[in-house]
Amino acid sequence: MKVAIIGLGFRLGYLGRVFRELDPSFEIVGYVDPAPAGMATLAENGISAGVAHTTPEALIAAGGFDLLMIGSPNHMHLNHIRLGLEAGLTVFTEKPIVTSVEESFALASLLHTYGHDRLLVGLVLRYSPLYRDLRKAQAEGRLGDVVSIEASEHIQPYHGAFFMRDWRRYGRYAGGFMLEKCCHDLDLYNGVVGARPRFVASFGGRKSFIPANAPQNSGINDMEVYHRKPSGWEGSDKVFDSDGDIIDYQTAIVEYENGVSMTFHTNLNVPDEFRRFCVIGSKGMAEGDFVRGFMDVHDARTNEKVVANTYSAPSALSQHYGADEQMAEDVIAFVQIGAKQPVSAVDALEAGILALAMDEARFGRKVVDLQPVWEKFDACLHGAPGAVQARSA
Structure with a gap:
């Protein structure tokens, strides 16, 4: 190819x-x-x-x-x-x-x-084994009707510092952190819910990567961890005094058109990072974590754990929990034989609109109604x- x-x-x-x-x-x-x-x-x-x-x-x-x-x-x-x-x-x-x-x-x-x-x-992440297993459990009826979701994406300080230094620190280039980084996650849960988001509220800002928290202010002058991930175009050395307009924490609540509700939280300064979810349905609950590599499903009537899966990346160089390899395989198959993809451009646009609505709600301290959009x-x-x-x- x-x-x-x-x-x-x-x-x-x-x-x-x-x-x-x-x-x-x-x-x-x-x-x-x-x-x-x-x-x-x-x-x-x-x-x-x-x-x-x-x-x-x-x-x-x-x-x-x-x-x-x-x-x-x-x-x-x-x-x-x-x-x-x-x-x-x-x-x-x-x-x-x-x-x-x-x-x-x-x-x-x-x-x-x-x-x-x-x-x-x-x-x-649509290509990840964990997400595919989540959708399989859902298709098998183990969850019943989805009622509510609790989800998060949290990243380590070295990665958060990258966002403070890279071109992504500017909303005019990136569209905001929720869009740039968390559109993956929002797309996943849009897919699980099977409906478009309708009402959105959100709060957040920057409290970790600010001058008062710089290590040298505590008598420590070790900034190595905050420069571990290199930045590219429009890069900067500034971390705690970044000139960007990016947030370092944000919480959002969403109600979908079918009445399902979701809370979503992101933070850029989490030492023991995780990227987890809990999907609660009328017949069961699925809980998982992409970083820590597990997914459990419990039956709501018996409390029995009916699925107990663990996951690991295919190699030490693998990113996104092995999903990149599956994505590349699927893209090659599309080019060669027109194979169906698990995610579409429309899915991506819908996830992006939700992320943008979260920032609109945060800026305006209001509930955004997406119906006109x-x-x-x-x-x-x-x-x-x-x-x-x-x-x-």
């Missing part, structure tokens, strides 16, 4: 290694990136990045590839996706798919024009007269 890359950052550099391990014929024919942070990872694994192009248009015009992969900063995604779809290409984009509700409408219009199946999205989104998705049209950036 031959690919071209717009935005050769750390993420697509890593995925290049994963794709090559699964498909020895995997080849990158060219890329566009003025400062390709992922180049070193490719070189370490003997993978060429192909020909460097100065613009996405030049890369696309050169041709000779089966898949266009987009790993550019989030605020550039819409234009890069549009270029690929207009050129008749199959496109894979990293998450989040776009960075605003208006961009969501514009991409929905593009999907109406060019079709849904040509745009793949890297919501990698879904009405306009569906109008764009189905090409209703007057719907938003995507334009060149």
Whole structure:
């Protein structure tokens, strides 16, 4: 399989290694990136990045590839996706798919024009063995009707510091932390609920990564842990005095259109990190943790534990609990034989809109009603007269 890359950052550099391990014929024919942070990872694994192009248009015009992969900063995604779809290409984009509700409408219009199946999205947790087992237990009726969900994504201080230093610290580039990092999780639970979110409230801010908490203020001057994860484009050395507008903790509550409720919590300064959920249904409960690698299901009538699964990554180099390998395998199968994917561009847009609503609620200290958003989104998705049209950036 031959690919071209717009935005050769750390993420697509890593995925290049994963794709090559699964498909020895995997080849990158060219890329566009003025400062390709992922180049070193490719070189370490003997993978060429192909020909460097100065613009996405030049890369696309050169041709000779089966898949266009987009790993550019989030605020550039819409234009890069549009270029690929207009050129008749199959496109894979990293998450989040776009960075605003208006961009969501514009991409929905593009999907109406060019079709849904040509745009793949890297919501990698949909491919994880744990999530697949959760949906299997649900399909088997072990949970009954879903009633409520408690979920979280918590990351260690070294990772939180990365967000304070990277381009993702700016909402204008990333769309906010809930969108940039937690859209994975929101997508998972949207899928479990099987309905769109309707009402959203949220609170949060920054309390950990502030000047008063810098180690040197406690007589300690060891900042190594906070620089362990390298930053790329627009990177900074500032951690506790970051100039970004990113949060380091946030809590949200959601009511879905079918009445299911969910609480979701994220924190960027958790020493013993976890990424867990508890899905409570009318017949049972599923509890699991992607980081700690388990999923248990209990029967509500007997209290019996009917599922007790454990999980481990396939190798020490594996990210996302082994889901990257399955995602790469599925994307290759899509390119080669059109195999069905477990997540769609529409799923990604719906998760993104929920994340953006969480920030709208946080900023305005209000409950956001998403019904008007879904009405306009569906109008764009189905090409209703007057719907938003995507334009060149």
